[in-house]
Each structure stands twice: as C-alpha cells, then as structure tokens.
Amino acid sequence: MRLSIYRFNPETDLKPRMQDYELAPEAGDKKLLDALMRLKTIDDSLSFRRSCREGVCGSDAMNINGRNGLACLTPLIGLKEPVVLRPLPGFPVIRDLIVDMTQFFAHYHSIKPYLINDTVPPERERLQSPAEREKLNGLYECILCACCSSFCPSFWWNPDKFIGPAGLLQAYRFISDSRDTATAERLAYLDDVYRLFRCRTIMNCTEVCPKGLSPSHAIERIRQALVRESS
C-alpha cells in the first residue's frame, strides 16, 4: 500500500513536507495503526502517538485522507490510496503527526469537568435513578481525542476563545448530571459570544466523532437550557 505522510522535525526542518511510503501489510494488519506500527519498523524517525490501540485512549487521532479519525479504528480495507496522513488540523505541530494539545485541554478544564455539589455527602454515595443516569449516555463516553474540535471551523478561527465541541460536550455532561448542583453557574459561564456561541451548527464534530457521539446535539441542548433559564 502507498502512504503519504506529513513530516516535520523541529530540530532539522524549517517547514513541514510530505513523505511517500510504500508498505506491504502483513497478515493480521487490519487497521491503519497496524500499518503505521509496521512503517515505524522501517523508518523509526516517524512520530505519532498511540497507546491502547483499540479506540479507548484517544491518542492516535489524525487527519486521514482529509477527515479526522483514530488510526486504530480505521480499517485498512476501503482506504483510498495513497493514504494521506496529516496531523489534526489547526493544532500546533510538535513533530510529524504529534500535535500540541495544551489549549484543547485548557478548554476542557475551563468547564470544570467534575461533579460540583456542596451539600453534605450522604453516608455511602450520591444516588441517581436509572432515568437520571440514562441522561448521561452519549456524553460520558468521550475519550478527548480532539477529532471533533480539530475538525470544527469555528475552533480553527478562535482556538483560544471558543471552547470547542469536545469541551462543550463535557460541559453538557455535567449540566445534565442530576447530582451536580452548579448548573446555573455552568450555564452562566457558557453564555458568552465566544465560549459557546461561536458554534454555527456545522456539525463537523458529529461527523468525525470516532465514538459516535454528537457534540452538536449537546450544544443544541445547552442553548435550549440557556433560553429556558432566561425566559
């Protein structure tokens, strides 16, 4: 198979370049990550992140043939050749396919991604009814791979101010948690021209989420909650 991969070494390169590779996948190479690992045995200078290799850790997010995805979840069968691999769009490149996620995680932390409840904790745990727990489905599964935020035009233009789909999905995860008591503060924080309202419902986020989640739906629900709150 043929691959064309974005290469950039900050030690030696002034500008990024594309490098072509020819690779013979072996039996058992099923996903794009398998091919990349094999490529690494040929050219050990090629850099990319990977860890769990099964779509749980979210390390190997990259731009695959023009769309964001996880290499470990992308089947080799059906990939158009040459397979063009680039780092996540809009993120500063550290080296090859490795990007700087500092800002992405800063946005994640800004929405206080933890349960806030100042009432006295019960003896054992804060209980939730099955119906209340049900509301967290489709929200808690996010692995923070950044496929969505890095595919969002609004995030490209204002990466420092717009929280982005990943952060907003998590914001909604805590807004809809029955055990959390900071809903009003969370909504007040999001009621901002940049933080929430740069979203134009393009839905690129939902298009590329490797876990099949829908940040655009979470954003829609946050906006509705804001309207309800202020009316």
Added chain:
Amino acid sequence: MRARVEAAPKFLNLLQIRFPIGAIASIGHRISGVLLVLSLPLLALALDRSLRSEAEFAALRDLVSAPWRAMLLALLVWAATHHLLAGIRHLLMDVGLGSGLSRARTSAWAVIVAAAIVALIAAARWLS
C-alpha cells in the same frame, strides 16, 4: 522551548480537508448572507423606484433584458433561496427537529440542490 512552540507549524490547508456536506451548506449560508447584505442597498432602491410610476415599475421588470444583469439577479436568487432554506433548516434543528446526523446530512443536500435548481430555473427563464 516556548519560542519553538509558538513557531510551530499548523496543518490547516482547507483544500486538503474533506468537508462533510453540512459544512458545504454552512459556508453557502455564509456566502449567500454576505451577498444578500451587499444587495440590500439595491433592494431599497428598487422598492423606491417600483412605487414611483408605471414606467419605473416596468423598467425594473426589464432589468433582466441585459444578460449580465440577469446573471447577477440569478446569483441573488441563489443567495436568497439558499439562505432562506438553510435558515429554516437551522431553525428546525435548534428545536431538535432533524438535528441527528443522517437527517442533517439529507437536509443539507436538499438545501444545496434546491437552491441550485431554483437559481438555474431563474437564469434559464431570464436568459432565454
């Protein structure tokens, strides 16, 4: 180290990114919106002239007799149709109608195709 991070390259070549159909509908919404704002002075002018006299009213109807003006008007017809349909799509999605991915894809296609067809019909009528 800090200086290096700031000088880090970014991949953001829009021509090398494969945009989903929703993104195409969205940029169309934006471009058509700008076109409509730009045409607003002309629309106000047309309103005034259309009310002045029978002759001025007829003159507005004859605008399309020049091919370049007919093309321009067809472009504005595209802009108005696309913006209107894409806007209705967004209003419905805001209240949760058709905001799932597969429906949103279908409606994005529908908006793009319908606006193109309406503009082509307008152009065909005025240019023939």
Added chain:
Amino acid sequence: MRLFLGQRAWVLQRVTALVLLFLLALGAATLLTGPPLGYERWHALATSTHGAVLIVVFFAALGLHGWIGIRDIALDYIHAPMLRLALLAVVGVILFAIVIRVVLTMAVHFARGA
C-alpha cells in the same frame, strides 16, 4: 451593547429570522394570489397602512439580521479589535441608513397615496 452579549445576539438572529420568514410567506401569499401583479396593484398594496408598515418592519428586521450575521463573520475572521470595530460600525451605519431610507420612501409614497 449588552443586547449582543452571549445568547442574546443568537436569540435576536432567530427572532429576526422568524419575522422575515413570516413576512416573506405573507408577501408571497398576497402577491401570488389574486390578479397578476402590475404597478396599480403593487402600489395599492405597498402604500396601504398595513403594507407600508410591514415593508418597514421587513427592512428593519433585514438590517438587524444582516448586521448580526456580519458580526458573526467578523468575530470569526477578523481578530484585530480596532479593525473589527470599525467594520462593524461602518456596516451598522450603512444598514441603519438603508432602513431610514426605506422609512422615508414609504412615508413619501404613503403621503402621496393618501
């Protein structure tokens, strides 16, 4: 400018869109039914009290909706604060002038028709 903070601009964009949608539907229903649209009929419709008021409301909603849209575009692509402020001010003044122009147009034709 509190009017345009956070969700307010977003809500205003939707409200003006709904107003425009309603008026367009009303206009289309009126113009497409009844006798073919000639100068006489158009003039009578537009210079009636209802017609004149609705045309002014239509342009006012159009101007506001357009300005919020341009602001969204500016917030995305123009990051120099003074440049963005200048652009939004200029566009705002022009759109406002257009609405005023329409008000004057309708006032003149309304007075002449009455």
